[in-house]
Amino acid sequence: MAIRKPKGTQDFLPEQIGNWHFIEQYMRDICKTYGFNEIRTPVFEDTKLFLRGIGETTDVVQKEMYTFSTGDHTDQTFTLRPENTASAVRAYLENKVYGKEGLTKWFYIGPMFRHDKPQAGRYRQFHQFGAEVLGSQSPVVDSEVICMILQLLRSFGLQDLNVEVNSVGCPNCRPAYREKLIAFFEPKKEQLCPDCQERLYKNPLRILDCKNETCKDLSVGAPEIHEHLCTECHDHFEEVKTLLDAANVQYNLNPRLVRGLDYYTKTAFEVQYTPLGAQSAVAGGGRYDGLVEQLEGPSTPAIGFAMGMERLLLALEKQNLLPEPAVDPSVFVVALGDAAKVEAFKIVQSVREHYIPCEMDGQGKSMKAQLKYANKINAKYVIILGDDELANGEAIVRFMETSEQETVPLSTISEHITSLVKG
Numbered sequence: 001m002a003i004r005k006p007k008g009t010q011d012f013l014p015e016q017i018g019n020w021h022f023i024e025q026y027m028r029d030i031c032k033t034y035g036f037n038e039i040r041t042p043v044f045e046d047t048k049l050f051l052r053g054i055g056e057t058t059d060v061v062q063k064e065m066y067t068f069s070t071g072d073h074t075d076q077t078f079t080l081r082p083e084n085t086a087s088a089v090r091a092y093l094e095n096k097v098y099g100k101e102g103l104t105k106w107f108y109i110g111p112m113f114r115h116d117k118p119q120a121g122r123y124r125q126f127h128q129f130g131a132e133v134l135g136s137q138s139p140v141v142d143s144e145v146i147c148m149i150l151q152l153l154r155s156f157g158l159q160d161l162n163v164e165v166n167s168v169g170c171p172n173c174r175p176a177y178r179e180k181l182i183a184f185f186e187p188k189k190e191q192l193c194p195d196c197q198e199r200l201y202k203n204p205l206r207i208l209d210c211k212n213e214t215c216k217d218l219s220v221g222a223p224e225i226h227e228h229l230c231t232e233c234h235d236h237f238e239e240v241k242t243l244l245d246a247a248n249v250q251y252n253l254n255p256r257l258v259r260g261l262d263y264y265t266k267t268a269f270e271v272q273y274t275p276l277g278a279q280s281a282v283a284g285g286g287r288y289d290g291l292v293e294q295l296e297g298p299s300t301p302a303i304g305f306a307m308g309m310e311r312l313l314l315a316l317e318k319q320n321l322l323p324e325p326a327v328d329p330s331v332f333v334v335a336l337g338d339a340a341k342v343e344a345f346k347i348v349q350s351v352r353e354h355y356i357p358c359e360m361d362g363q364g365k366s367m368k369a370q371l372k373y374a375n376k377i378n379a380k381y382v383i384i385l386g387d388d389e390l391a392n393g394e395a396i397v398r399f400m401e402t403s404e405q406e407t408v409p410l411s412t413i414s415e416h417i418t419s420l421v422k423g
């Protein structure tokens, strides 16, 4: 039986790659505008990084990690990265970046791996564009990353964007809220889904964003975090909102948007593209003021987000916002006979020296078939070299759009073509 690609993964063939380059270019441009520099970290890390950096009670860690051992260290396992924040923080600490820079602004683009149930917009290998700001607790950076995401998505022409924001408090104010939530859900424990029954004491905030319909119904009337924020978290959130208002960002307050772990603090947000339906979350992020310390670094406030690139492409495709593939003015050299083939090869190479796309036959085609192929690849100019032309030290240049032809000395053919293409 033929070997197939693993479930939940995709092949991207040349006709799709232009779309990836297109979105990646916009991402790099927006990051430059907002002062983010690119990082690249390994696609696999010590499993412990994700246990501590994402949290042992999360679905990602409990159910979705690709973990393996290499056999040479019996007790060490590695995991394909399910996200990039933990790796970024590890790189920040390992390279002692905190000692060198006041504020660190990084972005990344790359594949992530989660053993999730594949469906439209949900893959086992998918790609994220994300950014992290390390070293600032100012609400300015919270608002800035939200503005950056929106500017990027809008620059593609996407509308119908929904921004949801929340504050999840901090280790000062969350414990009291947590107790209230436990007290609220405890009498309904038996009705909660098995996952939420487990979350009840470990991570009760996560019950609020459970997708199970019964859990959703059971959480109606649950205490809201906004009423339990400490002054610092309250003021921080107010300022984030003031800044978003100042930048004309429309957002919805969503008290159910949670990240239940201790090192997630204050702002949490999600950007949805509603026409995508069930998988409408295009980007999500938030503050993680406690994570650097959790990974044994100096106390460093931080915020980040990640955007799903496949979801973005789905959205752009849905709205017909992907560009037509660009056709370069290209050159094809038609050669007949062995001697002409050698001369053609010389011409092809010297035209390519000018970074002009240029091809010749590599399959022993007839002259008619070579011309047909030149047409198919949209060659703008065709150079024809037969034995007669070769004997006269000449070549024919055909302008494919008009079928006009001219004779050019072989000695100047590549300069001639270069000036025709480059104008």
Ligand code: AMP
Residues within 6 Å of the ligand: 083, 114, 116, 121, 122, 123, 124, 126, 127, 128, 281, 282, 283, 284, 285, 306, 307, 308, 309, 310, 311
């Ligand atoms: P998260 O890291 O879970 O906060 O996800 C950030 C973004 O990555 C989401 O909003 C999605 O757009 C995207 N994403 C997460 N998981 C997947 C997946 N399995 N397949 C495709 N995109 C995903």
